[in-house]
Amino acid sequence: MSLKVLVGCKRVIDYAVKIRVRPDKLGVVTDGIKHSMNPFDEIAIEEAVRLKEKNIVKEVIAVSCGPTQAQETIRTALAMGADRGIHVEVPAKEMEKLEPLHVSKILAKLAEKEQAELVIVGKQAIDDDTNATAQMTAGILNWPQATFASKIEKKDDFLEVIREIDGGLETIKVKLPAVVSADLRLNEPRYATLPNIMKAKKKKIEKMKPADLGVDTTPHFEVIEVTDPPAREAGIKVEDVDTLLLKLKEVGRI
Amino acid sequence: MQVASCRWLGATCVRNLARVSSGSVFHCSDGSRCYAHTSPVTNFPKCELTSKRYPVTRGQFSQITGDDINFFVNLLGSHRTITDAAELEGPNTDWLGIVRGSSATLLKPKTTEEVSAILSYCNKRKLAVCPQGGNTGLVGGSVPVFDEIIISTALMNEVESVDTLSGVVTCQSGCVLEALDNHVSQFGLMVPLDLGSKGSCHIGGNVSTNAGGLRLLRYGNLHGSVLGVEAVLASGEIVNCLSVMKKDNTGYDLKHLFIGSEGALGLITKVAINCPSRPQAVNLAFFGLQTFEDVLSIYKDVKSKLGEILSSCEFIDASSLECVEKNLKLKSPISAHPFYMLIETSGSNSTHDEEKLNTFMEEALESGKVTDGTIATEPSRMQNLWNIRERISESLVIEGYVHKYDISLPLPHFYKMVEDMRQHLGTAVIRCCGYGHIGDGNLHLNITSKEFDQELMSRIEPTIFEWTAKVNGSISAEHGIGFKKRNFIHYSKSHSAIALMRQLKSLMDPNGILNPYKVLPDNK
Numbered sequence: 001m002s003l004k005v006l007v008g009c010k011r012v013i014d015y016a017v018k019i020r021v022r023p024d025k026l027g028v029v030t031d032g033i034k035h036s037m038n039p040f041d042e043i044a045i046e047e048a049v050r051l052k053e054k055n056i057v058k059e060v061i062a063v064s065c066g067p068t069q070a071q072e073t074i075r076t077a078l079a080m081g082a083d084r085g086i087h088v089e090v091p092a093k094e095m096e097k098l099e100p101l102h103v104s105k106i107l108a109k110l111a112e113k114e115q116a117e118l119v120i121v122g123k124q125a126i127d128d129d130t131n132a133t134a135q136m137t138a139g140i141l142n143w144p145q146a147t148f149a150s151k152i153e154k155k156d157d158f159l160e161v162i163r164e165i166d167g168g169l170e171t172i173k174v175k176l177p178a179v180v181s182a183d184l185r186l187n188e189p190r191y192a193t194l195p196n197i198m199k200a201k202k203k204k205i206e207k208m209k210p211a212d213l214g215v216d217t218t219p220h221f222e223v224i225e226v227t228d229p230p231a232r233e234a235g236i237k238v239e240d241v242d243t244l245l246l247k248l249k250e251v252g253r254i
Numbered sequence: 255m256q257v258a259s260c261r262w263l264g265a266t267c268v269r270n271l272a273r274v275s276s277g278s279v280f281h282c283s284d285g286s287r288c289y290a291h292t293s294p295v296t297n298f299p300k301c302e303l304t305s306k307r308y309p310v311t312r313g314q315f316s317q318i319t320g321d322d323i324n325f326f327v328n329l330l331g332s333h334r335t336i337t338d339a340a341e342l343e344g345p346n347t348d349w350l351g352i353v354r355g356s357s358a359t360l361l362k363p364k365t366t367e368e369v370s371a372i373l374s375y376c377n378k379r380k381l382a383v384c385p386q387g388g389n390t391g392l393v394g395g396s397v398p399v400f401d402e403i404i405i406s407t408a409l410m411n412e413v414e415s416v417d418t419l420s421g422v423v424t425c426q427s428g429c430v431l432e433a434l435d436n437h438v439s440q441f442g443l444m445v446p447l448d449l450g451s452k453g454s455c456h457i458g459g460n461v462s463t464n465a466g467g468l469r470l471l472r473y474g475n476l477h478g479s480v481l482g483v484e485a486v487l488a489s490g491e492i493v494n495c496l497s498v499m500k501k502d503n504t505g506y507d508l509k510h511l512f513i514g515s516e517g518a519l520g521l522i523t524k525v526a527i528n529c530p531s532r533p534q535a536v537n538l539a540f541f542g543l544q545t546f547e548d549v550l551s552i553y554k555d556v557k558s559k560l561g562e563i564l565s566s567c568e569f570i571d572a573s574s575l576e577c578v579e580k581n582l583k584l585k586s587p588i589s590a591h592p593f594y595m596l597i598e599t600s601g602s603n604s605t606h607d608e609e610k611l612n613t614f615m616e617e618a619l620e621s622g623k624v625t626d627g628t629i630a631t632e633p634s635r636m637q638n639l640w641n642i643r644e645r646i647s648e649s650l651v652i653e654g655y656v657h658k659y660d661i662s663l664p665l666p667h668f669y670k671m672v673e674d675m676r677q678h679l680g681t682a683v684i685r686c687c688g689y690g691h692i693g694d695g696n697l698h699l700n701i702t703s704k705e706f707d708q709e710l711m712s713r714i715e716p717t718i719f720e721w722t723a724k725v726n727g728s729i730s731a732e733h734g735i736g737f738k739k740r741n742f743i744h745y746s747k748s749h750s751a752i753a754l755m756r757q758l759k760s761l762m763d764p765n766g767i768l769n770p771y772k773v774l775p776d777n778k
Contacts, residue, residue, distance in 0.1 A: 036632035191587035
């Protein structure tokens with residue numbers, strides 16, 4: 001009942017928005033584009049709030065790294081039920097060069113600073129799709145990790161986590177403190193309701209910079225080119241099954 | 255049915271392309287994004303033939319012969335002259351599964367000239383025809399009653415031009431509404447019409463039925479937005495009223511005859527539509543309310559406080575919401591309430607609009623009129639909230655037979671009608687629910703029963719129409735008259751008006767071949 005949870009929530013381009021590559025081919029257009037919380041992080045927040053409702057967790061802290069607008073993402077987390085927020089300010093220009101390793105270092109530092117015993121993040125962000133932050137955070141902290149969680153249960157001093165793995169499910173035990181990454185089936189996130197949106201306005205968001213945590217955000221990667229996926233080619237119609245088989249053989253599918 | 259794989263899910267989502275409203279269609283292919291939990295696939299009932307279920311007699315039309323088919327094959331080719339019974343099953347049945355024709359011929363013209371040649375031939379031969387767009391009509395207007403030849407606009411889907419200065423789009427009548435909207439969105443424009451069936455319905459069908467939809471409140475109805483129409487008369491004569499001018503007072507404004515006349519005066523082949531600028535900032539609020547008085551009061555507040563950015567004001571009752579939750583497994587964003595409202599704003603400055611909506615929401619909550627709710631500013635969340643409203647129709651069909659009524663009522667009587675009908679029908683029905691465009695005084699009253707039941711039907715009709723006429727409402731607000739309501743038109747139209755309609759019909763279609771048994775009442 002004394003558990004403190006740190007939850008990562010990234011601000012990403014909303015999944016219903018069509019993505020456009022920038023003319024300089026070094027990134028995608030983000031100006032004036034609708035953003036929202038990474039859907040998997042929403043699941044992470046939801047899980048933390050549910051653990052709190054079950055009296056397993058005492059405090060839920062939502063963390064987001066990003067420009068000023070990342071506070072809107074934190075505000076959404078607060079309206080869903082997180083207790084307070086931490087905004088790690090990274091200017092928009094630097095944000096696209098911020099790597100999972102940087103975020104992992106930030107989360108690890110914050111987990112130590114806040115004396116959190118559990119870190120929950122989405123399994124991946126839908127913009128860069130790296131799926132690395134949870135694993136590296138666990139590595140830096142030297143904590144056990146339970147990735148792709150579809151069910152979390154607290155038992156004595158450990159968590160029993162069901163993981164989504166290739167071809168089935170795996171049940172593991174992890175000792176606390178631990179890092180968990182949320183998969184799609186873990187839960188269905190709630191909508192923030194009006195009374196909670198109002199309450200969230202009064203909740204505290206602490207601001208800091210990566211440097212305040214002693215984290216150096218010098219990039220390790222250089223983006224060479226960003227391109228659109230190839231356009232789908234038009235299909236062809238065939239007269240009968242025999243021609244179909246012939247064509248499939250020609251392209252080496254059968 | 256198409257199976258598309260979704261990038262992030264590692265699972266597949268199944269979609270029934272033919273008969274599911276666009277709300278459930280995910281953008282899965284070609285690197286576009288997709289994220290959703292589940293998509294139910296709906297099974298639709300097969301219904302009895304209209305000619306058997308309803309008292310209706312076939313008109314004095316010719317029967318289609320081998321020579322006729324030869325003529326059509328010569329004109330269109332065999333791939334656009336469909337006579338295969340299995341392929342005709344869909345076009346013969348309406349979306350709700352309440353009427354089914356027995357047409358043996360489906361024609362798919364591509365040009366106005368081909369439509370003209372078909373109609374001119376049919377007129378000479380006295381062959382009845384049924385024009386069909388996306389076949390999403392709800393009053394049995396889009397399917398044949400007997401063996402009328404179906405003329406589908408499916409292949410007439412070219413966009414001719416978009417004038418980016420005036421915002422006028424000119425296109426063929428078979429453009430799917432959503433595709434047309436996507437097309438004009440490249441130019442920062444939008445089609446001023448949005449409805450649940452946008453992924454299937456054709457713009458020509460929308461114009462022929464004067465479809466209303468979710469944003470009529472803001473953009474007005476199609477009599478205002480449609481600037482020009484090109485239509486083919488029964489004789490095959492092409493009437494070009496395809497003006498792209500916003501003002502044109504040269505004589506009788508004939509295009510209005512084709513808007514809302516349900517293909518009975520002419521077949522619309524092209525339209526010119528005035529498209530407003532696409533809003534840059536859209537926000538959506540979902541409210542839960544305790545009484546219908548609160549709903550009306552909030553509607554009044556919405557108009558005065560959000561007036562200039564308001565783009566939609568919708569109403570859902572508890573039973574309708576329960577139906578979507580139960581049959582489509584959609585999740586309500588808030589706790590259970592007797593009434594719900596969806597309020598959408600569209601503007602050019604998101605900070606300004608959000609602030610306005612937030613203030614409105616706080617005041618509404620403090621006044622106690624709204625007891626719960628949520629706000630969405632992200633397109634994905636807005637789409638999820640809209641799904642709840644847009645997919646009610648689909649969820650009702652799953653329960654069996656749907657008695658569907660689309661009524662305009664003065665607001666004080668708006669929900670009383672649902673309550674009265676619910677009491678009147680008691681346990682004889684599964685559900686009696688109401689939702690709709692409260693901002694337009696348009697109620698969608700739906701009654702579901704396990705299957706079609708003549709006795710139940712006679713308890714509903716004409717009571718429901720009498721009730722509507724008594725309070726000076728309209729028995730069809732936006733769905734039209736079609737086949738289902740033709741004999742009740744007198745509840746909303748005077749005898750002299752109906753007589754003039756008949757005169758117009760016989761002038762423009764002397765042999766009565768265009769969409770017979772629809773709109774006008776039977777001769778008695």
